[in-house]
Amino acid sequence: MKSVIYFLLGVLLILTGSCRKNYEAPVPYAFNNTPGAGHFVPSVRQSMEGVYAVSDGAGQFGGQVVLKWTYLLNGADTNHYLSIFTGTDAGYFNLEGNPKADSLVLNGYWRKLVNTSTGLVQLTVKSKHNGRLQVYDTNKLETADTLVLEGLYSNDKASPTQKLTLTYRRPLNSRPFSIMAHRSGGRTSDLLPVSENSVEMIKLASRLGATGIEIDVRYTKDGVPILYHDNALNLRLIQKNGLTGPIENYTYEQLNTLVRLVNGEKIPTLEEALETVVTNTSLSLVWLDTKYIGPMDKVQAIQQKYRQKAILNRRNLRIIIGLPTTEAVDQYKALANKDNTPILCELDTAITRSLGARIWAPRWTLGPQTQEVLAMKAEGTTVFVWTLDEPKFIQEFVSQNNFDGILSNYSSVVAYYHYSEQQ
């Protein structure tokens, strides 16, 4: 009798525990992407950027947030988006102005990257004058007035009902600092709405807090530089289609026709990626991570072509070739002409100096390396650290004020700690 009970208990345990949970975090809001900024004219946008105190909603988003406007160029049109970085659970908001509203109204969604929490947000920009909230007008703003964003948020797709109030505290930290997003903006595994190393992710990167991106470059069988992180086609990155194995086994045409990234995008060529960076975004740095084994000349030619294009477009954009291994260093050394080919070295300081690299990027697990970092900076070398995702260490590295930039999968967290840092 006892064994039957144990058996049934076992079956019950299996029944309740054998299901594999499928994690999803669909974006609950459909952006209108209306060109222009509507009521959010440049002076309004500029005045809104800053560090805000959270009163209503602090339990969900923490006591302090950072507000930053970004934009995306689409030909002659510009789309403006407001990002809010919470610093809690790698949270962020993506908002756009509501062109139909008479006042300064923002609609969008919030998301936490460490879990699947998401929801809708509606905020109205107001000013507090003599303790009373009123419609915000930049022309009537007095020195003692305070900006307040007031509105509602919800969980998932429910209509917003929970109160959210943000009150302006101080301007953003203006120290120059590179916030670089790993895998062109973020990882597919963090349930972002677009796939890593895709054109769509490059367009999203700024809204996640990035000022620069790292992209993973590989060659197809016929020598086309493309963006792909892993060394093989797998279900972590692509939709199921039966194709597996090293990406270098496939020609570009085969990949372009038959393979789609997990969110349905094509695997972009390096040229498509850089074209997007130059013509659509405000990103200021692209770090080309050398994942390929083979000649570097094609990547160098593309890097120089888009550097020229950025100069012609009056874009402040640096396109850097990353050297993560001694093999990559050898590939770089084999280049016939190294003029106008900025590099970033991930190896030790001696190799970095010997190569004349403009940027040294040690891995974060080696620690702050304060002496080496200061020595390299004294020599005029820019120093980045990678790939730092732990909020506690991001905060520590930002506050130490030694590094010139951080590469992270959570650029929203780096943005929060950098912009909210007290100068």
Add this chain to the structure above:
Amino acid sequence: MMIHLRILVWITCLLISRSVANAQSVQRTDTVQLTPPPRGPYNFVMTVGSGLSFYSTHLGVPAALEQTHVSRFGVPATLRMMWYPDHRLRIGLETGWTTMYSYRGHVSGEPAHVYVSLVPILLVFSMPMAWLSGTERSIARRFAATVGTGVYLNHSRLDYLGTVLTNTNSLGWMAAGSYTQPIGRRLRVAGELKWYDAVAAENAAFTAEVQLVWRAFSW
């Protein structure tokens, strides 16, 4: 479907572990005797089989393909080497080859064909079901449950603007139920229903096979 089969595997494991416990308790009783009964016989049994397979999970066909034709059926082949001891739990190795699926179509008039198959390399445990009836002479003795785990070699072939052959490994498991009919002193014929699941590659197939079971060595 996958969840239910997983449950079946777990239940089989429970039944096997309970049977092993029973066998051990019998052994403990035996140790009271002054002269332990002779062990054996032991057998090395080889099984070969084939039949029909059906790809039983989600499959993706690229949207760019036109005039697509998808096939989920295939002809599997199984080779299993088992050690049959003098108790019910048997252990062995299984390998073989099973078609998972294939699809064909055209892209701008150019033919495209993808074929996916897998080779299991599994450690398998098997147990006759006779103990359920409580008598060794029951017909249930001819029914057996088999579970296994190991590596699947996933093979894919693409024919589109050239041929690409690739292999990737995936951990996975299998579960099967069989009926075995004696046809000679050393030969038996069996029918087996089996579930192959290459978990990491998300490939899974249901197979129905006729098998020839040969008791190769006895000692």
